[in-house]
Amino acid sequence: MPHDVIDPDEDARRRAELALAAGDPTGWFEPLYAAAEAGQAVVPWFRGEPSRELAEWVAGRPGDGRRALVVGCGMADDAELLAASGYETTAFDVSPSAIKAVLTRFPDTRVSYRTADLLAPPADFHHAFDLVVEILTVQSLPKEVRDAAIASVAGFVAPGGTLVVGAVAEESIDLDTWSGPPWPLNRAEVESFARDGVTLTELQRVRDDVRWWAEFTR
Ligand SMILES: C[S@@+](CC[C@H](N)C(=O)[O-])C[C@H]1O[C@@H](n2cnc3c(N)ncnc32)[C@H](O)[C@@H]1O
Known part of the structure; x- marks a missing residue:
């Protein structure tokens, strides 16, 4: 079947199933992005x-040179938004x-892009970002590694810094019929970004209650 008639979400689910089984x-x-580069797949979240929530959030909060980190940046529209808003931005993804693809898309970027794994993050990210x-990265990992992923994210926040989290709400799906990815986050999981000195400052359901939007500080 030619790739343009395979449903991108179904293709991602099949790829994830094989990787998890291994x-x-x-x-x-990485194989998904490489296949997309070769015109043999579509990145479903692009x-x-x-x-939308980050664009609204950042509109009233220019960076003024503060350091920002985008976790699992994907095709990097969020990272480029932050850089354009005055944040000294670093963004990383596990997929080279x-x-x-991002550097081809944004050849004159001011963002520092890195290949790195949230589950084994670079030491210099620790407590390093204002x-x-x-957004949507922790939920792309299965529940077995969720706590480790959340611990890494919380660890990136500098003293006085802010963490924003966007995720599909598990409460909005039918778990009996759902098959990930993504594996949406429930309220307790979102609240659990508050650890090791990080505290929750705002928690809302947005997009007709389908998504969580949360803010934290250290
Ligand atoms: C669902 S996509 C979301 C991308 C982007 N945050 C967005 O909102 O469009 C998840 C992204 O996280 C990346 N990713 C998954 N696991 C990761 C990990 N352990 N470390 C770094 N990046 C990861 C994937 O390669 C993918 O680009």
Whole structure:
């Protein structure tokens, strides 16, 4: 079947299933981005624009040189938004092909892009960022590694810094019929970003209650 008639979400689910069966929860992202580069797959989460909630949030909060980190940046519209808003921005993804595609897409970027794994993050990210943005990445990892992923994200926030989290709400789906990815986050999981000195400052359901939007500080 030609790739343009395969449903991108179904293709991602099939790729994830194989990687998980092989015990590698992140093992399907790089092949997916590489296949997309070769015109043999579609990146299902690529919308060509930043997160609506992040765009609204950042509109009233220019960066003024503060350091921002985008976790699992994908095609990087959020990272480019932050850089354009005055944040000294770093963004990372586990997939080298994603980073390559981003550098082709934004050749004159001011963002520092890195290939890195949230589950084994670079030591220099620890407590290093005034703004940490985690949107739809933790939910792309299965529940078995969720706590480790959340601990990493919380660890990136500098003293006085802010963490924003956007995720599909598990409460909005029918778990009996759902098959991930993504594996949406429930309220307790969102609240659990508050750890090791990080505290929750705002928690809302947005997009007709389908998504969580949460803010934290250290
Ligand atoms: C569902 S996409 C979301 C991308 C982007 N945050 C957005 O909102 O469009 C999840 C992204 O996280 C990346 N990713 C998954 N696991 C990761 C990990 N352990 N470390 C870093 N990036 C990861 C994937 O390669 C993918 O680009």
